[in-house]
Amino acid sequence: MTPLTLPPGISKDTFAAYVAAARGVVGNDNVEVITGPDQFTKDDYMDPAKEHDMYPVLDKDYFVSSAVVAPRNVAEVQALMRISNEFKVPVWPFSIGRNIGYGGPAPRVPGSVGIDMGRHMNRVLEVNEADAYCLLEPGVTFQSLYDHLVSKGLEDKLWIDVPDLGGGSVIGNTIERGVGYSPYGDHFMMHCGMEIVLPNGELVRTGMGALPEPGATGAPDQQSPNRCWQLFNYGFGPYHDGIFSQSNYGIVTKMGMWLMPNPGGYQAYSITFEREDDLPAIVETIRQLRITMVIQNAATIRSLLMDAAVLGDKESFCPGVTRPLNDDELDGIQTKLGLGRWIFYGALYGPEPIRNALWGAIHGSFSQIPGAKFHLHEDGKPTPGVLDIRAKTMRGIPTYDELKWVDWVPNGAHFFFSPIAEVRGEAATRQFQITKRRLVEAGFDVIVDFIIGMREMHHIVCVVYDRTKPEERARALAVVRTLIDECAANGWGEYRTHLALMDQIASTYSFNDHALMKLSESIKDTLDPNGILAPGKNGVWPATYDKEKWRLQAGSQVTRQSIPKHPGPSPRL
C-alpha cells in the first residue's frame, strides 16, 4: 500500500520492503501505512478520551507520517533502529496523549515513520513507597499513573505532579521539559534515571542504572534495575540525561520519576486582582515569596480570559463579537464571573502550623496590592474561576477540564508561544504588552498565563483559532513567528515549540555563530550517522539533510512583514 507521503528519497519499493521488515519485527497488526491525514490523526493516536483531533497549523497533509509502527518491547525498538538504518528511513518516536499546541504525534519530516512507543509499552514497572519514586514506560500517562497509585491504595501517600491535562505521557512530557504546578513542577529536575535505545540500536542505562544489580546467584543480573537507579541521577563520569531531552539522540524506553510524599496537609487558594496594570506588582510580590520558598509550588498567574474560556465560549459571553474583546467587554466578564483581570493560583503544602505561617506571609504581601481578594478552596463550596480544577491540579490529580478553553472560538484549535523571562514586573509588563499588541493586531484574544518556576517565568501565550479557516490558521502562525523574532530582539527565547517553529526558535539561540547548535549537530552526526532518528527535531538536523531546504518547506518564509491583517474592526486598546 502506498502512503500519502513517502519518506524523503525513499522509493515505493524500498518503502514496501521497509514495511515488510517492520512487520517482521513487530507483527502485522502493529504496522499501519498512512494513506490520508485523517487516518494519522484518528483517536487511537491522539487521546484516550477520544475527544479531539489534532490542530494543524500548516495544511493538514503536510506534517504526516508514511506509516506508524508500534513496538511491543525494548528489543523491538532496537530492531526497528537497525532496519531504519539499513533502509535509511527516518523515524519519529511519539508516546501517548495529544501533544496539542506542539504538533501532536506528527513528524518534523513528512513521510517519517512514526514509532508509537505508547500503544504497548505502557507499564508502571515499579512504585517504591519508601523512596517515593516510580519507574515507567513511555505509554504511562499522568492519568494511568494516578490510577495505578489508586489501585495500590497509595494515592494519598505518594503525589504525582501533573500538567494541565492528564492524558499525556509522563516520559514524553518530561523529556520535552514540560512543567506542572506542585513543588515537583520541574519534571525534568524530578526525573531520575533513563533507559535509552540509541539510533544504532544500542541499549544504554544512565546514572546508577549502568551498574548491574547482583542477581540471586551473586552474578550480575542484566535485567534487574540497579536499586539506586531511581535514587541518584548522576552516577559516575559524564551525566548524559540532559542530551536526551528535547533531542533526537535516542528513544527513552524507561524513566524514573520522583513522587512527592504526602506533605502532611494541603490548601489550594486563589487571589484575584482587579486591574491589568496590577501585573508588575503581582510578579514582584511572587518573586520574593517564590525564591524564598514561601510559595512552595510552581504557581500561576492567569489572565481573565484563560479562566473565562474554561467556563464558557466567546459567544456565550459576547454574542456576535468576532474581533478581540475590548476593555469594556473584559470588565463585563470580570464582573459576571466574580474574577479579576489576573487570577493567581497557589497552594500551601505541609502541616497546619507551617501552612499558617506561610499563608500569613503570602496574605500579608499580596494585601499590599489594592483590590486583591483571597479565596481558600474548600471542597463543595462555590469557588471563583477554575479554583476547583486548579485545586486538583496542584494536588497532582489529573484533570481534562482545561482543554475547554480551546473551544473559545468555533472549531477552536490552538498553539503555544512560550518565552522564558526573568521574574520581574517590568519584564512581565513588557512581554505582555508586546504579545497583546501583536495578538490584537492579528485579530486574536489575549489568553495567557505566567508560570513561576524557581527563578524564571514561563509566559504561556495561547493562540486560539478556527482550524477550519486556512486564513485564520495562517494568521495564527504568522503572529507567533512575529512574536518569536520580537522577543528574541529583546533577549527572550522560547523553551519548547510546535514542529513548524522549531527551526526559527533554534536559530535565535545563536551566540558565537550558532556554536551551541554546531555542538548539538556534531553529537547528532556521531550518534546517528544516517540521520534516521527524528531529523529536524528542535532544529537539530543531521548532515544527511539539507537544513535550509527543510526549514523553508515548513513555511519559515512567513515573516513579520507578511502578517495578514485581521479583517474585522479595530478594538479599543
Place this chain on the structure above:
Amino acid sequence: MTPLTLPPGISKDTFAAYVAAARGVVGNDNVEVITGPDQFTKDDYMDPAKEHDMYPVLDKDYFVSSAVVAPRNVAEVQALMRISNEFKVPVWPFSIGRNIGYGGPAPRVPGSVGIDMGRHMNRVLEVNEADAYCLLEPGVTFQSLYDHLVSKGLEDKLWIDVPDLGGGSVIGNTIERGVGYSPYGDHFMMHCGMEIVLPNGELVRTGMGALPEPGATGAPDQQSPNRCWQLFNYGFGPYHDGIFSQSNYGIVTKMGMWLMPNPGGYQAYSITFEREDDLPAIVETIRQLRITMVIQNAATIRSLLMDAAVLGDKESFCPGVTRPLNDDELDGIQTKLGLGRWIFYGALYGPEPIRNALWGAIHGSFSQIPGAKFHLHEDGKPTPGVLDIRAKTMRGIPTYDELKWVDWVPNGAHFFFSPIAEVRGEAATRQFQITKRRLVEAGFDVIVDFIIGMREMHHIVCVVYDRTKPEERARALAVVRTLIDECAANGWGEYRTHLALMDQIASTYSFNDHALMKLSESIKDTLDPNGILAPGKNGVWPATYDKEKWRLQAGSQVTRQSIPKHPGPSPRL
C-alpha cells in the same frame, strides 16, 4: 628546559616548541616547566592557606605534569586548545584549591600540561541580589565568593553552600558533582548556565546563554550574558550541561550558581547516639524526615572518630596505639568528648514558627532511639563535637578546621572511598560492616560519614594513612580497590574518585557490555578527535590512547588478593 616527565609520544624538541607557543599565548610568566614533583605540588597550586601538600597514593613522581600554563582570559584558553591540537599535547585543566583525596591538580596521564584556570581567571563576574545568583570564573573559591558577598554587605541576604573546606573552586567542585550541607547541597542541581571552551577551541554558552542579549544599539551584544542565563537551565533543544560534568569534553570558563536567599531564621543542632548498632534506626528515621523535607538540608551522620580526629590526633587519645582502635578505646573517647558513636548534624531554616514545627517532628522521631541526646547550637556556648564548625558549614560560611582529621596519624594523608547507597538502615549497616571489616583488616581506623541527599546517601569513607610510608600508602590504595569491587558486587557504585581509581570504578558501570562508556567515548572522539583534553578522566579515554595500557600503568593490577597484611596485632572486633 626538560620536564621530569614528557607528554606521551612527544619528543623534547616538540615539547620545547609547544612551550614556546604556549608562552606566546599567555606570556613567559605564565608557563612553568615542571622539573620535579615537589615543584608541581608547591603551595601556589595547592591552597591559598598554604598549609598542605598533596597526598600521593602512587609514587610522588607518577601523576605529574610536564608544565603548567595559566591563561589570563577565555581567548587564551581557546588559543591553548588550538596549539594543543596542533602539537597533539594532552592538557589537564584544574582550577583552584587542594582537591585532596582525589589527586590534587595532577593529571591522569603523566606528562600532560596542566592548565591552571584559577590563577588569573578568578573574578566574581556578577552577584544578582533580586534573583539570588552569581556568575563565576573557575578561580573563585567558596571562601573568595563569601568574602565578595561580605564586601558587598550581602552575606546575610544571600547564602552560599559550602563543602567541608572553603578553599576549593566553586566551579571545580560543582562540575565534579561535589556536595555541601545546606538545602542547596546538590551543587550541580543548583548551577545555572555554563560557558565552555570545547577541545577544538570553540566557545559555547549553554541554556539561555546561547541567546544573545540585545546591546545598547538594539543589535545583539555577543559579550553581555543573556539576562536569563542564570535563571533557567534548559534553554531550547538538547540540554548539554551534564556532559560537561566529571568529563573531558570541554573546559568550563564561566558558570552560574544559585544562592540561597536568607530563609528568615537558622538553627544548627546535633544529635548524639550511643551505640554503633543505632545506625540503622538513625538512617530509617532520617529517610522519612528527609524525603518529606522536614530535614531541609543535606545532613550528615558522622562516626565518632571523624569528630574525634578534628579535636585531637590518635596519639592524644590513645598513646602508643598504632593498630585500629577497639571498642573499649572508642568507648573511652566517646565518654571523654561527651559524644556518641554516631553524631547527626542538621539545621533548621526559616522563621521561628516553621523551625518550631520542624524541630517538634525531628525531636519526636529521634527520641524513639534510646540514648539520643539533642543539642541546639548557641553562639558562645560550649557544644559537643564539631557543632561549632558544622553550624558555620550548614549556614554556608567557609571553614578550614575539618582538615585537621587528616592529622589523625603522623604525616597524615587521606583519600576517599565514596559509594552511593539507598537510604536504608539495612544498607547502611551492611555497607558500614563491609567497610569496617576491610579497613580494620588492613590496619586503618574507621572514619566515615553518611551524607543524606534527597533519596540517597553518599557514604564517605576516609582512609587516613602516613604518606611517608610507601607500604602504608600501598595498603590504603589496596583496601579501597577491594572495597570498590566488593561494593560493586553488592550493586553499589562510587560517585567520584581519585585519579588512580578512575578506571576501576568506571569499569563497574558495565551494564550491557559497558554501553554507557561506549556512548561517553563516542562523544569524546567526536568533540576531541586528537584526544588532547584530559585523556582518561573518569575512565573516558579517547581512541588515540591504548586504554588497557594506561589502566595497568596506574596500578590497577593491585587486587584484593594482594592486600598487604597489617603488621600489628589484631584488634578486638
